[in-house]
Amino acid sequence: MRLRIMVTPRIRALADVGELLATAAQRWPARPAVRDLGSPPVTYRELFDQVATVEDWLRAQGAGPGARVAVIAHSQLATVVLMWATLRIGAVFVPLNPAAPAAALTSMVTDADPVLTVGTPGALADWPEVAGSAARTPRFPTPPVPTGTGPDDLCMLLYTSGTTAVPKGVMCPHRSVRYAVEAIQERLRYTAEDVVFNRLPLAFDYGLYQALLAAHAGACLVLAGPGSDTMLLRSISTTGATVLPLLPTIGGMIERLRRRSAPLTGIRLITNTGAAMPEQMRRSLRDIFPAARLALMYGITECKRVTIMEPDGDLARPRSTGRPLDGLEVLVRDADGRPVPPMATGEIFVRGPSVMAGYWQDDEQTDARFVRLADSSERILRTGDFGHLDHEGYLYFEGRRDDIFKHKGARMNCREIESAAERVSGVDLAALLIPAEDDEPMVLVVAGESVDSASVLAGMRQRLEAVKIPEVCVAVPMMPITLNGKIDKRRLREAHCR
Structure with missing residues (x-):
């Protein structure tokens, strides 16, 4: 079955991801932008000024359009500053998980070939040096305009293991990332009054996009690392969080901590992706956060994002991950590549503006997953996931290719x-x-x-x-x-x- 939903006039295919921060600083200069747990927030104006200083430092290190900047992406304000500074000078941000094994980190750094790498697995140890050096770096009287960059040039390289043991760098162009932010916001509706509590890793696309979505809406992003887990519910309460992005594993952690906490009424929206959230867990989270509405989602790093269920839509369709984002086309095909009818299971394919550009320096994997359409330069993403569409176009995820087996x-x-x-x-x-x-x-x-x-x-x-x-x-x-x-x-x- 083919499902096509045309782009709504409210979603613009804007290209420059870094523009999001400049717009936020202009619209909400005094509003809180980002905070680490235990530290006061910086405002959007303060964040913009810090980013501008680091931009000049990055240029002094040789970073510029197309150059990769690798950052050991601890859940700290410093990572967000480096992300925005990298994007705004036209360079490519490469966040790496600090918990990754040393061999994996070495492999990713070698593959990305960055002009510099900031941080170590133990801590963002280089940040004080970066901040101090950036403060001493002479400011460009008129910052140079990036040359040779455009909407199809890369802004991020996000590493994912996917279906292989070797991490692959997903190439994320400005156009695709910006479109994804606009389309996700069209569904989730973050506001300038929201406080987004982010326990997700910043090297994980779901966690990293919280920074982009927060800036788009003027919301405050709270960064919580794994070391804060024993106080997770208390932190959610004391920070005044209103939006809570989750994975089922974090939901399970919250369920266990719940026994020492009364219901929390401040959360208005919970989102979930990465894995299906069990029905029992959804009921439990609604008990813990009685004012929250739950939005289930489906997506992969290669397409950020595919479907989003309207908040609380799971009450009517408990196993669905929602409708495709505006402008995306979802197809379900059989083993021979033929479309299947509604309610029939097949492999999920996606086409549209938030499909990324392929894998870094890996034409073979790119051609296998990003299938080129006949008589066109456009590619359609073969997700490797299986599911079905119902008669109204809602997607039901049923598992990955590796989840289907005979016994x-x-x-x-x-x-x-x-x-x-x-x-x-x-x-x-x-x-x-x-x-x-x-x-x-x-x-x-x-x-x-x-x-x-x-x-x-x-x-x-x-x-x-x-x-x-x-x-x-x-x-x-x-x-x-x-x-x-x-x-x-x-x-x-x-x-x-x-």
């Missing part, structure tokens, strides 16, 4: 089995470990308070055919998570599939 002669869907487990009372999160060989058992790992394996399997038998019930179920107190906050199935496999 004992039956076709299985990993998300279907995990979802059945997560609907059992007491289960917060579930992870199915797909057997490498057909004679190996399916292993299900569940996390939750006071859950036992036998009761989980018994509950699943009420929802699934017998052949889909895992042979082994293991209960753990907490799921291990990846650098981007998703369930780390590799670590679970090492611990429970020997």
Whole structure:
């Protein structure tokens, strides 16, 4: 099925991402812009002045249009300052996760070939030096206008492992990033009164875009790193947060902390992407944040973002991730590349202005995932994800290509089995470990308070055919998570599939 939604007049295909900050500083100079936990916020005017100083320092280091600037992206104001300064001089911002293994960081830096790298995994240790050097750097009387840059030039290089073990740099042009910000804002409607509490890594596109969305709306961005988790609910309350972007793993953490906290009424909007949020967790979050509306989303780094459900739309369509963003076309195709009818499962393809430009220095992977259309220079993104569209054009995500497998002669869907487990009372999160060989058992790992394996399997038998019930179920107190906050199935496999 083809679903085309035309661009609304309110969404403009503007190109310059750095312009967002200048506009915010002009419209809301005295409003709080960004703050670290435990520190007072800087205003948009103060942020703009800090960024302008660092712009001159970056130019003095040889950064300019097209040059990559790698930053160990700790959840700190300094990272946001470096991001805006890099974007505004026409250079390419390359955020790297400080929790990544040393070998992975080395691989990404080597691949990106930056003109400079700021920070270390332990801390943004170079920032005091950067700030001091920037303050001493002579100001350009008239800052040079970037030359040779345009809407199709890169503003970011975001590394993602995707379906391979080797991180790939997703090339993000100004045009695509700016369009994504405009289209997401059209759905989520951040305001200048909002305080966005961001516990997500700034090296993760979902976390990084919170800085762009906040500037677009004039909202205040609160940066919270993993070290603040034990006080997470208290921090959400004391910062006056109104918007809470989540992953299910963070939602599970909030559920566990809830037992020591009364309901919090300040949050008006919760968003979720990265993985499907269990229905039980959605109910729990609505109890914890009774004034909040929940917006489920679907997207990948290669297309930021694909669909957004209208706030609380999951109450009517509990398993849908919403409608495509304005201007995007979503197609669902079978194994032979033919369109399938509504309600039929197939691979999800996306075309439109927020599809990114491919993988950095990897033509083979780019051609495999960003499929060029016949008689056109346009590419359509092959997501590697499976799902279906309903008759109204709402998308239902059903899993990645790796989630579809055969066991004992039956076709299985990993998300279907995990979802059945997560609907059992007491289960917060579930992870199915797909057997490498057909004679190996399916292993299900569940996390939750006071859950036992036998009761989980018994509950699943009420929802699934017998052949889909895992042979082994293991209960753990907490799921291990990846650098981007998703369930780390590799670590679970090492611990429970020997």
